[in-house]
Amino acid sequence: MNFAQLYPITWPRCLEAKMPDPLNDLTRRRMRSQVRRDTRPELALRSELHALGFRFxxxxxxxxxxxxxGDIVFTRRRLVVFVDGCFWHGCPEHATAPKNNAGWWRQKIRANQERDRRTDSALESRGWQVIRVWEHERAIEAARRIASILARD
Known part of the structure; x- marks a missing residue:
């Protein structure tokens, strides 16, 4: 399977237009400051995994x-861990629906979820195990779940 098959350019209609402008400058600054890696949940999970003796x-x-x-990848064990944010990936327990540009955000989050499913199936078809951890999960519990999967191999 190649890149074009895995990630077809079939954006929902509302995403074809540019991203809507934030309500104000404060919101714009907050949105731009979102980090892509080394988030608090990732750091906590990595710390717990490291304390359990794992290297990744x-x-x-x-x-x-x-x-x-992958946020955390065990290359020899072919295990990929993604730490998903509740807002960006539509957590069933904690996701919130923005009131401003609600339709655009609903489609954006749905597209994120669809991309996650495509990524999971693509990696699994190539022999990788995929674990998704929600940002609200306790790091020690997620680390133990990962450790139990690694112990089986």
């Missing part, structure tokens, strides 16, 4: 031709 790669592309980077 951070922000690593498990397959060069796929457009995805």
């Amino acid at each position: 790669r951070v922000d690593y592309a498990p397959e060069v031709d796929l457009r995805s980077r």
